[in-house]
Amino acid sequence: MTFPPPYDTWFADAEFDAAYGHTLATLREIAPVPAPDGFTARWQAWRAQAKTVDAAPAVLSTESIHGRRVSIIEHAGVDGIRLRAWLVEPVSPPAQVGVVHSHGYGGRDAIDLARIPEDAAAIFPVARGLPTLNTGIGAPEIQAEHVLAGIENPDDYVLGLCARDLWLAADALTALVGRVPLYYVGESFGGGIGALALPWDDRYIGATLIVPSFGQYDERLAVHCLGSGETVRDHVAAHPDAREALRWFDASSALGFARVPVRVEAALWDPYVPPPGQFGVANAARMLELAVLPAGHADYPGADEVTAEAVRGGRAHLARALRAASAP
Structure with missing residues (x-):
């Protein structure tokens, strides 16, 4: 595929021009937003509080899918609500690694095993409020309401709660399949909240963040988009003080604190998650493997081949992270 791709044709x-x-070259120069004073202490306090919550996972139903045992489970969120998720057990237990696999802002209605090795267990959490498993639970379902829920108070802001819920989802996974090293996979919404959660959980050995959202708010707030960023941009225009609240939830600020290898699959053209925000996240990673996608949140010629190559690259990154973590 030629670069730059023929966007005018595609x-x-x-x-508008979503590049x-x-x-x-200019995207690689975008700097992450510096973390505000107290950023580390606040996230560490949230992590400590989450450790006091019993995930208390319960299996609700089980079936066989592609030779794997797949269950719908329920577990606690950080504020005690009960959230549902899918749990996948490996073809031949015991699991060698556990994958926490989040989703985009549309929620999730089924599992996707493309990035899950056969020797891995996985949990597919569904963020509070989002379909299908947790519609309206703990947060509004409608995206424009969801992304603003609780923004007045950092302790209550939905993006922070969703990130903190990921720690409980990981607790549920290890409670059900055993203590294993963890690897994170998240796309768009899931990429952003994963970047927020990852640095404060020492069980992780690596992560893949795919077209990650919620990064580099200086850039996000400066441009029009079709995704949740436009709702936030309108809100900050009407309520300028909200810009300060967002500093605690900038994925580009958070990811710089992660000390594990991170693969970021970032797009050059994306009308829903502006590329400057995606690359702000990528440029924050201490140990970065960057995969450049022609476009995100869009169909284009050759997209299936690009996706297949990205999946192969992500699985290889997981395998290398596991080998490194297992080395004496």
């Missing part, structure tokens, strides 16, 4: 009917005038 997206001739697009409302935002950037090239790969």
